Amino acid sequence: MKKILVVCAALMLPCLLVHAQEAEGTDDGVVFNIIPRLDLNPVLSTEKGGENDFNLGNTSLYTLFEGNITENLSFSIANHWLSREPKDLYKDTFLHTDTVNWLDCANLTYTFGDWSITAGKQPITTGGFELDDYDWEVHPELNSSLWETLPVYQWGGKIGWNASETTSFSAQMTTSPFGRRPLKSGLFNYSGEWRGTYDNFETITSLTFVQTVKLGEGTKFFDCFQKVLTVGLRYNAEPVVLTLDLFNKVGTDDIMASGYTILPSANWTVNDDVQILFKGGIERTKDQIPGFKRNSVNAGVAAHWTPLKDKALRLHASFGYNSRYELATFSVGALYNLSLKVK
Numbered sequence: 001m002k003k004i005l006v007v008c009a010a011l012m013l014p015c016l017l018v019h020a021q022e023a024e025g026t027d028d029g030v031v032f033n034i035i036p037r038l039d040l041n042p043v044l045s046t047e048k049g050g051e052n053d054f055n056l057g058n059t060s061l062y063t064l065f066e067g068n069i070t071e072n073l074s075f076s077i078a079n080h081w082l083s084r085e086p087k088d089l090y091k092d093t094f095l096h097t098d099t100v101n102w103l104d105c106a107n108l109t110y111t112f113g114d115w116s117i118t119a120g121k122q123p124i125t126t127g128g129f130e131l132d133d134y135d136w137e138v139h140p141e142l143n144s145s146l147w148e149t150l151p152v153y154q155w156g157g158k159i160g161w162n163a164s165e166t167t168s169f170s171a172q173m174t175t176s177p178f179g180r181r182p183l184k185s186g187l188f189n190y191s192g193e194w195r196g197t198y199d200n201f202e203t204i205t206s207l208t209f210v211q212t213v214k215l216g217e218g219t220k221f222f223d224c225f226q227k228v229l230t231v232g233l234r235y236n237a238e239p240v241v242l243t244l245d246l247f248n249k250v251g252t253d254d255i256m257a258s259g260y261t262i263l264p265s266a267n268w269t270v271n272d273d274v275q276i277l278f279k280g281g282i283e284r285t286k287d288q289i290p291g292f293k294r295n296s297v298n299a300g301v302a303a304h305w306t307p308l309k310d311k312a313l314r315l316h317a318s319f320g321y322n323s324r325y326e327l328a329t330f331s332v333g334a335l336y337n338l339s340l341k342v343k
Helices: 003-014 089-092 145-150
Strands: 030-045 051-057 060-068 073-082 101-114 115-123 153-162 167-177 186-196 201-211 223-239 241-252 255-269 274-285 295-305 313-322 328-337 338-342
Touching: 073 089, 101 153, 145 241, 145 255, 153 186, 153 338, 241 274
Parallel strands: none
Antiparallel strands: 030 051, 030 060, 030 328, 030 338, 060 073, 073 101, 101 115, 115 153, 153 167, 167 186, 186 201, 201 223, 223 241, 241 255, 255 274, 274 295, 295 313, 313 328
8 A cells, every 4th residue: 555655656746847726726737635534433223133333434535636737738637545445445456447446537638619528537427416526525424325336437538518608518438337347348338418507507417328238139229228317406595505416326236226316405505614514315216126125215414614714624524314224324524635736
Protein backbone atom coordinates (compact mmCIF):
# COMPACT_ATOMS: atom_id res chain seq x y z
CA MET A 1 0.00 0.00 0.00
CA LYS A 2 2.70 2.51 1.02
CA LYS A 3 4.71 1.74 -2.11
CA ILE A 4 1.70 2.38 -4.32
CA LEU A 5 1.00 5.73 -2.65
CA VAL A 6 4.61 6.85 -2.98
CA VAL A 7 4.78 5.91 -6.66
CA CYS A 8 1.52 7.70 -7.45
CA ALA A 9 2.61 10.80 -5.59
CA ALA A 10 5.90 10.82 -7.50
CA LEU A 11 4.05 10.59 -10.80
CA MET A 12 1.73 13.44 -9.87
CA LEU A 13 4.28 15.93 -8.59
CA PRO A 14 5.74 16.93 -11.99
CA CYS A 15 2.22 17.78 -13.17
CA LEU A 16 1.50 20.23 -10.35
CA LEU A 17 2.88 23.19 -12.25
CA VAL A 18 -0.02 25.46 -13.00
CA HIS A 19 -2.89 27.35 -11.41
CA ALA A 20 -5.77 25.51 -9.72
CA GLN A 21 -9.15 24.99 -11.35
CA GLU A 22 -11.53 24.59 -8.42
CA ALA A 23 -9.61 26.29 -5.65
CA GLU A 24 -10.93 29.86 -5.36
CA GLY A 25 -13.34 29.14 -8.23
CA THR A 26 -10.93 29.64 -11.15
CA ASP A 27 -11.63 28.19 -14.59
CA ASP A 28 -8.12 27.28 -15.73
CA GLY A 29 -5.11 25.40 -14.45
CA VAL A 30 -4.92 22.39 -12.14
CA VAL A 31 -6.07 21.52 -8.61
CA PHE A 32 -5.03 18.59 -6.44
CA ASN A 33 -7.46 17.70 -3.64
CA ILE A 34 -6.69 15.33 -0.75
CA ILE A 35 -9.93 14.20 0.89
CA PRO A 36 -9.84 12.09 4.07
CA ARG A 37 -13.07 11.06 5.78
CA LEU A 38 -13.70 9.30 9.09
CA ASP A 39 -17.07 7.79 10.06
CA LEU A 40 -18.15 5.91 13.18
CA ASN A 41 -21.26 3.78 12.58
CA PRO A 42 -23.23 1.88 15.20
CA VAL A 43 -25.65 -0.44 13.36
CA LEU A 44 -28.69 -1.86 15.16
CA SER A 45 -30.71 -4.81 13.87
CA THR A 46 -34.50 -4.57 14.21
CA GLU A 47 -34.92 -8.19 13.13
CA LYS A 48 -35.75 -10.72 15.83
CA GLY A 49 -32.50 -12.46 16.69
CA GLY A 50 -30.51 -10.11 14.46
CA GLU A 51 -26.99 -9.00 15.31
CA ASN A 52 -25.83 -5.46 15.99
CA ASP A 53 -22.62 -4.13 14.49
CA PHE A 54 -20.15 -1.27 14.62
CA ASN A 55 -18.19 -0.25 11.53
CA LEU A 56 -16.35 2.66 9.96
CA GLY A 57 -19.04 3.46 7.41
CA ASN A 58 -17.78 5.62 4.53
CA THR A 59 -14.35 6.13 6.11
CA SER A 60 -12.01 6.69 3.17
CA LEU A 61 -9.12 8.54 1.59
CA TYR A 62 -9.59 10.01 -1.87
CA THR A 63 -7.60 12.29 -4.12
CA LEU A 64 -8.98 14.35 -6.99
CA PHE A 65 -6.47 15.72 -9.49
CA GLU A 66 -7.96 17.71 -12.36
CA GLY A 67 -7.73 20.82 -14.45
CA ASN A 68 -6.78 22.26 -17.82
CA ILE A 69 -3.64 21.27 -19.70
CA THR A 70 -4.37 23.68 -22.57
CA GLU A 71 -7.28 25.93 -23.44
CA ASN A 72 -9.14 22.98 -25.01
CA LEU A 73 -7.71 19.95 -23.21
CA SER A 74 -8.53 19.03 -19.61
CA PHE A 75 -8.05 15.96 -17.43
CA SER A 76 -9.52 14.35 -14.32
CA ILE A 77 -8.04 11.64 -12.08
CA ALA A 78 -9.95 10.43 -9.01
CA ASN A 79 -8.34 7.83 -6.75
CA HIS A 80 -9.87 5.86 -3.89
CA TRP A 81 -6.86 4.93 -1.76
CA LEU A 82 -8.46 3.69 1.45
CA SER A 83 -11.84 2.38 2.57
CA ARG A 84 -13.07 0.48 5.61
CA GLU A 85 -12.08 -2.71 3.69
CA PRO A 86 -9.00 -1.48 1.78
CA LYS A 87 -7.91 -4.91 0.49
CA ASP A 88 -10.92 -4.96 -1.84
CA LEU A 89 -9.65 -1.86 -3.61
CA TYR A 90 -6.41 -3.57 -4.64
CA LYS A 91 -7.64 -7.10 -5.35
CA ASP A 92 -8.79 -6.57 -8.94
CA THR A 93 -6.99 -3.53 -10.31
CA PHE A 94 -5.99 -3.95 -13.94
CA LEU A 95 -8.80 -3.17 -16.39
CA HIS A 96 -11.43 -4.96 -14.33
CA THR A 97 -14.98 -3.91 -15.17
CA ASP A 98 -16.95 -6.00 -12.67
CA THR A 99 -15.87 -4.18 -9.52
CA VAL A 100 -14.55 -0.86 -8.23
CA ASN A 101 -10.91 -0.36 -7.28
CA TRP A 102 -8.41 2.31 -6.30
CA LEU A 103 -8.78 4.12 -9.65
CA ASP A 104 -12.24 5.65 -10.00
CA CYS A 105 -11.60 7.98 -12.94
CA ALA A 106 -8.75 8.81 -15.31
CA ASN A 107 -9.78 10.65 -18.45
CA LEU A 108 -9.02 13.41 -20.90
CA THR A 109 -11.59 15.83 -22.35
CA TYR A 110 -11.12 17.82 -25.55
CA THR A 111 -13.54 20.69 -26.20
CA PHE A 112 -14.17 22.47 -29.48
CA GLY A 113 -16.96 24.98 -29.85
CA ASP A 114 -20.11 23.53 -28.29
CA TRP A 115 -18.75 19.96 -28.43
CA SER A 116 -16.56 17.84 -26.16
CA ILE A 117 -14.98 14.39 -26.38
CA THR A 118 -13.98 12.47 -23.23
CA ALA A 119 -11.91 9.27 -23.25
CA GLY A 120 -10.70 7.08 -20.39
CA LYS A 121 -12.21 5.73 -17.19
CA GLN A 122 -15.35 7.64 -16.29
CA PRO A 123 -18.76 7.26 -14.61
CA ILE A 124 -21.54 5.69 -16.63
CA THR A 125 -24.04 8.43 -17.47
CA THR A 126 -26.87 6.96 -15.46
CA GLY A 127 -28.35 7.26 -11.98
CA GLY A 128 -29.72 10.80 -11.99
CA PHE A 129 -28.65 13.16 -9.23
CA GLU A 130 -27.81 10.37 -6.77
CA LEU A 131 -24.94 8.95 -8.84
CA ASP A 132 -23.85 12.48 -9.80
CA ASP A 133 -22.57 13.17 -6.28
CA TYR A 134 -18.96 12.47 -5.35
CA ASP A 135 -18.61 9.17 -3.45
CA TRP A 136 -16.79 10.82 -0.55
CA GLU A 137 -19.65 13.24 0.04
CA VAL A 138 -22.57 10.81 0.35
CA HIS A 139 -24.10 8.81 3.19
CA PRO A 140 -24.40 5.20 1.91
CA GLU A 141 -27.10 4.32 4.44
CA LEU A 142 -29.37 6.87 2.71
CA ASN A 143 -28.63 5.78 -0.85
CA SER A 144 -30.33 3.27 -3.11
CA SER A 145 -29.32 -0.35 -3.59
CA LEU A 146 -28.43 0.48 -7.22
CA TRP A 147 -25.87 3.02 -6.00
CA GLU A 148 -24.45 0.30 -3.74
CA THR A 149 -24.18 -2.50 -6.32
CA LEU A 150 -23.48 -0.88 -9.72
CA PRO A 151 -19.75 -0.59 -10.59
CA VAL A 152 -20.34 2.80 -12.15
CA TYR A 153 -16.73 3.60 -13.15
CA GLN A 154 -15.99 2.09 -16.57
CA TRP A 155 -13.57 2.53 -19.48
CA GLY A 156 -14.87 4.21 -22.61
CA GLY A 157 -15.63 7.41 -24.46
CA LYS A 158 -18.27 10.12 -24.49
CA ILE A 159 -19.22 12.91 -26.85
CA GLY A 160 -21.15 15.89 -25.51
CA TRP A 161 -23.02 18.77 -27.13
CA ASN A 162 -24.01 21.99 -25.39
CA ALA A 163 -27.16 22.76 -27.34
CA SER A 164 -27.61 26.01 -25.41
CA GLU A 165 -26.58 27.65 -22.15
CA THR A 166 -29.23 25.60 -20.37
CA THR A 167 -29.31 22.29 -22.26
CA SER A 168 -26.71 19.63 -23.03
CA PHE A 169 -26.78 16.14 -24.50
CA SER A 170 -24.23 13.34 -24.49
CA ALA A 171 -23.73 9.89 -25.99
CA GLN A 172 -21.42 7.41 -24.29
CA MET A 173 -19.96 3.96 -24.91
CA THR A 174 -18.23 2.17 -22.02
CA THR A 175 -17.32 -1.30 -20.85
CA SER A 176 -20.06 -3.30 -19.11
CA PRO A 177 -20.02 -4.24 -15.41
CA PHE A 178 -21.33 -7.68 -16.44
CA GLY A 179 -17.94 -8.48 -17.98
CA ARG A 180 -14.71 -9.15 -16.13
CA ARG A 181 -12.09 -7.93 -18.59
CA PRO A 182 -13.29 -5.83 -21.54
CA LEU A 183 -11.12 -7.40 -24.25
CA LYS A 184 -12.23 -10.90 -23.27
CA SER A 185 -15.86 -10.26 -22.39
CA GLY A 186 -16.71 -8.01 -25.32
CA LEU A 187 -19.58 -6.49 -23.32
CA PHE A 188 -20.35 -2.78 -23.49
CA ASN A 189 -22.79 -0.06 -22.37
CA TYR A 190 -24.43 2.51 -24.63
CA SER A 191 -25.88 5.63 -22.99
CA GLY A 192 -27.67 8.81 -23.94
CA GLU A 193 -28.15 11.64 -21.46
CA TRP A 194 -29.99 14.97 -21.31
CA ARG A 195 -29.05 17.61 -18.74
CA GLY A 196 -31.04 20.79 -18.43
CA THR A 197 -31.30 23.80 -16.13
CA TYR A 198 -34.40 25.95 -16.63
CA ASP A 199 -34.81 28.70 -14.03
CA ASN A 200 -35.31 26.81 -10.74
CA PHE A 201 -35.80 23.43 -12.41
CA GLU A 202 -33.07 20.89 -13.32
CA THR A 203 -33.08 17.47 -14.88
CA ILE A 204 -30.62 14.62 -15.47
CA THR A 205 -32.40 12.08 -17.64
CA SER A 206 -30.72 9.11 -19.31
CA LEU A 207 -31.24 5.80 -21.04
CA THR A 208 -28.48 3.18 -20.81
CA PHE A 209 -28.24 -0.18 -22.56
CA VAL A 210 -26.09 -2.40 -20.32
CA GLN A 211 -24.86 -5.50 -22.16
CA THR A 212 -25.12 -8.72 -20.17
CA VAL A 213 -24.37 -11.39 -22.84
CA LYS A 214 -22.71 -11.50 -26.24
CA LEU A 215 -24.77 -11.51 -29.38
CA GLY A 216 -24.89 -15.03 -30.78
CA GLU A 217 -27.02 -17.52 -32.59
CA GLY A 218 -30.60 -17.43 -31.37
CA THR A 219 -30.02 -14.26 -29.31
CA LYS A 220 -31.81 -11.13 -30.43
CA PHE A 221 -29.82 -7.91 -30.27
CA PHE A 222 -31.94 -6.13 -27.66
CA ASP A 223 -32.14 -9.27 -25.51
CA CYS A 224 -28.41 -8.86 -24.84
CA PHE A 225 -29.02 -5.69 -22.82
CA GLN A 226 -30.63 -4.49 -19.65
CA LYS A 227 -32.29 -1.14 -20.30
CA VAL A 228 -31.77 1.37 -17.49
CA LEU A 229 -34.02 4.42 -17.62
CA THR A 230 -33.27 7.18 -15.14
CA VAL A 231 -35.24 10.37 -14.64
CA GLY A 232 -33.75 12.89 -12.23
CA LEU A 233 -35.80 15.96 -11.36
CA ARG A 234 -34.74 18.83 -9.11
CA TYR A 235 -36.45 22.06 -8.03
CA ASN A 236 -34.72 24.87 -6.15
CA ALA A 237 -37.26 26.34 -3.71
CA GLU A 238 -34.60 28.25 -1.81
CA PRO A 239 -33.59 27.55 0.96
CA VAL A 240 -34.85 24.00 0.19
CA VAL A 241 -33.82 21.95 -2.84
CA LEU A 242 -36.26 19.18 -3.73
CA THR A 243 -35.00 16.18 -5.72
CA LEU A 244 -36.69 13.10 -7.16
CA ASP A 245 -34.73 10.28 -8.82
CA LEU A 246 -36.61 7.48 -10.60
CA PHE A 247 -34.98 4.25 -11.84
CA ASN A 248 -36.56 1.27 -13.60
CA LYS A 249 -34.04 -0.99 -11.82
CA VAL A 250 -33.26 -2.17 -8.30
CA GLY A 251 -29.77 -3.08 -7.12
CA THR A 252 -29.18 -6.74 -6.23
CA ASP A 253 -26.25 -9.12 -5.68
CA ASP A 254 -26.29 -9.60 -9.47
CA ILE A 255 -25.89 -5.82 -9.93
CA MET A 256 -29.52 -5.06 -10.76
CA ALA A 257 -32.97 -6.44 -11.47
CA SER A 258 -36.10 -5.11 -13.16
CA GLY A 259 -38.48 -3.15 -10.99
CA TYR A 260 -38.47 0.45 -9.85
CA THR A 261 -36.68 2.73 -7.42
CA ILE A 262 -38.18 6.02 -6.21
CA LEU A 263 -35.88 8.40 -4.31
CA PRO A 264 -37.33 11.68 -3.01
CA SER A 265 -35.16 14.04 -0.99
CA ALA A 266 -35.08 17.57 0.41
CA ASN A 267 -31.88 19.47 1.16
CA TRP A 268 -32.48 22.41 3.51
CA THR A 269 -29.81 25.11 3.79
CA VAL A 270 -30.44 26.38 7.32
CA ASN A 271 -27.68 28.98 7.10
CA ASP A 272 -24.21 29.40 5.56
CA ASP A 273 -22.78 26.71 7.84
CA VAL A 274 -25.57 24.16 8.33
CA GLN A 275 -27.44 21.91 5.89
CA ILE A 276 -29.98 19.18 6.64
CA LEU A 277 -30.82 16.42 4.17
CA PHE A 278 -34.00 14.36 4.34
CA LYS A 279 -34.10 11.35 2.01
CA GLY A 280 -36.32 8.36 1.42
CA GLY A 281 -36.55 5.45 -0.97
CA ILE A 282 -39.02 2.88 -2.25
CA GLU A 283 -37.74 -0.19 -4.11
CA ARG A 284 -39.77 -2.95 -5.70
CA THR A 285 -38.48 -5.82 -7.86
CA LYS A 286 -40.66 -7.61 -10.41
CA ASP A 287 -39.10 -11.05 -10.01
CA GLN A 288 -38.74 -13.34 -7.02
CA ILE A 289 -35.07 -13.54 -6.00
CA PRO A 290 -34.14 -16.12 -3.33
CA GLY A 291 -33.21 -14.44 -0.06
CA PHE A 292 -34.06 -10.98 -1.42
CA LYS A 293 -37.12 -8.98 -0.34
CA ARG A 294 -39.13 -7.79 -3.32
CA ASN A 295 -40.36 -4.66 -1.55
CA SER A 296 -38.43 -2.35 0.74
CA VAL A 297 -38.27 1.19 1.99
CA ASN A 298 -35.44 3.24 3.42
CA ALA A 299 -35.48 6.65 5.00
CA GLY A 300 -33.18 8.89 6.95
CA VAL A 301 -31.75 12.29 7.71
CA ALA A 302 -28.26 13.81 7.65
CA ALA A 303 -26.94 17.08 9.09
CA HIS A 304 -23.81 18.86 7.82
CA TRP A 305 -21.89 21.60 9.61
CA THR A 306 -19.05 23.45 7.84
CA PRO A 307 -17.56 25.69 10.56
CA LEU A 308 -14.54 27.00 8.63
CA LYS A 309 -14.62 29.99 6.32
CA ASP A 310 -13.31 28.02 3.34
CA LYS A 311 -15.85 25.18 3.93
CA ALA A 312 -13.04 22.62 3.73
CA LEU A 313 -14.07 20.86 6.94
CA ARG A 314 -17.44 19.13 7.16
CA LEU A 315 -18.73 17.61 10.39
CA HIS A 316 -21.74 15.36 9.83
CA ALA A 317 -24.22 13.07 11.52
CA SER A 318 -26.84 10.84 9.97
CA PHE A 319 -29.47 8.22 10.68
CA GLY A 320 -30.94 5.78 8.21
CA TYR A 321 -33.29 2.79 8.32
CA ASN A 322 -33.54 0.09 5.64
CA SER A 323 -36.42 -2.40 5.79
CA ARG A 324 -34.80 -4.85 3.37
CA TYR A 325 -32.00 -5.60 5.82
CA GLU A 326 -33.94 -4.45 8.91
CA LEU A 327 -31.06 -2.26 10.00
CA ALA A 328 -30.91 1.16 11.64
CA THR A 329 -27.60 2.95 11.08
CA PHE A 330 -26.34 5.88 13.13
CA SER A 331 -23.27 7.73 11.92
CA VAL A 332 -21.06 10.60 13.02
CA GLY A 333 -17.97 11.74 11.21
CA ALA A 334 -15.80 14.37 9.60
CA LEU A 335 -14.56 15.10 6.08
CA TYR A 336 -11.78 17.47 5.09
CA ASN A 337 -11.04 18.65 1.54
CA LEU A 338 -7.49 19.95 1.27
CA SER A 339 -6.99 21.80 -2.05
CA LEU A 340 -3.43 22.37 -3.21
CA LYS A 341 -2.77 25.12 -5.74
CA VAL A 342 0.67 25.36 -7.36
CA LYS A 343 2.04 27.47 -10.22
